[in-house]
Amino acid sequence: MLSNKKLENSLVQCITDHKESIYRLAYSYVRNSEDALDIVQESIHKAFSSAASLKNPDAMKSWFYRIVVNTSLDFLRKQKRIQLMDEETLESYSQGMPDVYQNIDLEKALEELPVKYRSVVVLRYFEDLKIEEIAEVLDENINTVKTRLYQALRVLRVKLNDDSYVEV
Amino acid sequence: MDKNLEHLKNNYQEIPIPAELDFVVKKAIRKHRTKRTNLRWIMGTAAAVIVFVSGVNSSPTFANAFSDIPVLNNIVKVITFREYKVDEDTYNADLKVPAVTNLENKKLEEMLNKQYLEENKQLYEDFKKDMEAMKQEGSGGHLGIDSGYEVKTDNEQILSIGRYVVNTVGSSSTTIKYDTIDKKNQVLITLPSLFKDDTYVTTISQIIKEQMNAQMKSDPDKFYWVEGAPDMDSMETFTTIQKDQSFYINTEGKLVISFDKYVVAPGYMGVVEFVIPTEKIAADLVSSAYIK
Numbered sequence: 001m002l003s004n005k006k007l008e009n010s011l012v013q014c015i016t017d018h019k020e021s022i023y024r025l026a027y028s029y030v031r032n033s034e035d036a037l038d039i040v041q042e043s044i045h046k047a048f049s050s051a052a053s054l055k056n057p058d059a060m061k062s063w064f065y066r067i068v069v070n071t072s073l074d075f076l077r078k079q080k081r082i083q084l085m086d087e088e089t090l091e092s093y094s095q096g097m098p099d100v101y102q103n104i105d106l107e108k109a110l111e112e113l114p115v116k117y118r119s120v121v122v123l124r125y126f127e128d129l130k131i132e133e134i135a136e137v138l139d140e141n142i143n144t145v146k147t148r149l150y151q152a153l154r155v156l157r158v159k160l161n162d163d164s165y166v167e168v
Numbered sequence: 169m170d171k172n173l174e175h176l177k178n179n180y181q182e183i184p185i186p187a188e189l190d191f192v193v194k195k196a197i198r199k200h201r202t203k204r205t206n207l208r209w210i211m212g213t214a215a216a217v218i219v220f221v222s223g224v225n226s227s228p229t230f231a232n233a234f235s236d237i238p239v240l241n242n243i244v245k246v247i248t249f250r251e252y253k254v255d256e257d258t259y260n261a262d263l264k265v266p267a268v269t270n271l272e273n274k275k276l277e278e279m280l281n282k283q284y285l286e287e288n289k290q291l292y293e294d295f296k297k298d299m300e301a302m303k304q305e306g307s308g309g310h311l312g313i314d315s316g317y318e319v320k321t322d323n324e325q326i327l328s329i330g331r332y333v334v335n336t337v338g339s340s341s342t343t344i345k346y347d348t349i350d351k352k353n354q355v356l357i358t359l360p361s362l363f364k365d366d367t368y369v370t371t372i373s374q375i376i377k378e379q380m381n382a383q384m385k386s387d388p389d390k391f392y393w394v395e396g397a398p399d400m401d402s403m404e405t406f407t408t409i410q411k412d413q414s415f416y417i418n419t420e421g422k423l424v425i426s427f428d429k430y431v432v433a434p435g436y437m438g439v440v441e442f443v444i445p446t447e448k449i450a451a452d453l454v455s456s457a458y459i460k
Binding site: 019020023 | 172184189199435
């Protein structure tokens with residue numbers, strides 16, 4: 001259980017501040033509102049019951065996002081909607097596609113992106129997390145995150161200019 | 169940043185936030201947080217309930233006073249008293265306010281009708297506020313609210329009215345509240361008033377837990393947050409009904425316990441109801457006048 005009141009208070013603060021973000025994050029995985037709400041609820045329960053394991057309170061946001069991502073992934077796994085894909089298959093995706101996408105294709109491409117690649121795109125560009133934070137959320141090292149982000153973007157055929165590459 | 173990404177980001181940010189998010193978040197936090205406050209609140213409610221129960225049950229004069237009333241039972245009716253409507257493109261509200269009529273007990277009638285009206289007024293005000301806010305943002309989302317009532321039971325003895333509110337923002341949430349009136353004695357029946365003492369809370373909770381598990385066993389699509397369900401390690405499970413849990417009496421004279429969406433089961437299960445077998449609670453009942 002929670003070791004002190006202060007931790008509990010900052011957890012409540014963190015949840016309240018980011019409730020809409022975590023809802024969207026969950027939604028980006030499960031694509032429907034009811035399941036997303038269930039995930040939000042379950043994530044909050046998990047956060048409270050494992051708050052003691054949070055070693056660095058400054059990293060609370062990343063830690064909480066990690067719970068949400070993992071809960072979403074668990075959910076998808078149970079639903080057996082996950083399609084595992086190796087990197088070769090992923091690369092083949094980027095071949096032979098038309099140069100200009102309709103927006104609808106772009107959205108579809110994002111949705112069809114394997115979950116581990118989609119996660120980095122969502123966290124980096126939609127949730128504006130830093131690479132280091134994404135590494136914490138996904139429990140991967142920084143280079144892995146960078147690689148995945150790069151591969152994901154290549155699949156999405158998003159043309160990067162030099163500036164945004166530095167930003168990555 | 170690339171304009172394609174910008175576009176995807178906009179899409180992401182436009183994922184509508186459902187109205188029940190607040191409720192779900194608050195409820196989840198509350199479960200872990202305010203054990204102390206909760207207890208105080210329950211005790212306060214319990215005290216109020218005891219006063220009411222003693223009023224109806226232990227005072228023969230109070231009960232007898234109503235038995236002299238000439239039989240007007242069948243005229244006691246529920247009508248649509250007023251309707252609030254908004255119908256603008258993506259904003260739709262349809263609120264039907266029920267009113268109970270022809271109750272001899274005017275105080276009860278007035279109390280119920282006033283409550284129904286107040287609740288719907290509040291819904292309407294809230295809806296207007298949300299609508300204005302969304303219009304200003306120019307986000308063009310959908311917003312809908314629909315309230316109304318259904319008469320669950322209307323026989324010589326019992327009138328059970330369920331009032332529902334369906335809130336639609338992206339997905340929908342439904343809450344239902346019930347009022348059950350004894351038409352002969354012209355009183356509002358509360359859950360505690362049906363039973364001799366508080367043991368019904370445990371008895372009924374146990375029956376519901378058994379039904380939850382039995383239902384999950386026979387139908388893999390059903391899921392309840394209850395002990396015995398798979399993957400419940402870190403989840404809060406259903407432990408007990410509230411003393412004033414939502415209920416009604418169905419046409420067969422059976423007690424039906426109702427839970428709003430998200431309270432004891434994931435959202436896809438919707439509002440859930442449990443019919444309590446009378447023989448299992450017979451020993452705790454004050455009389456078999458209502459529950460058969």
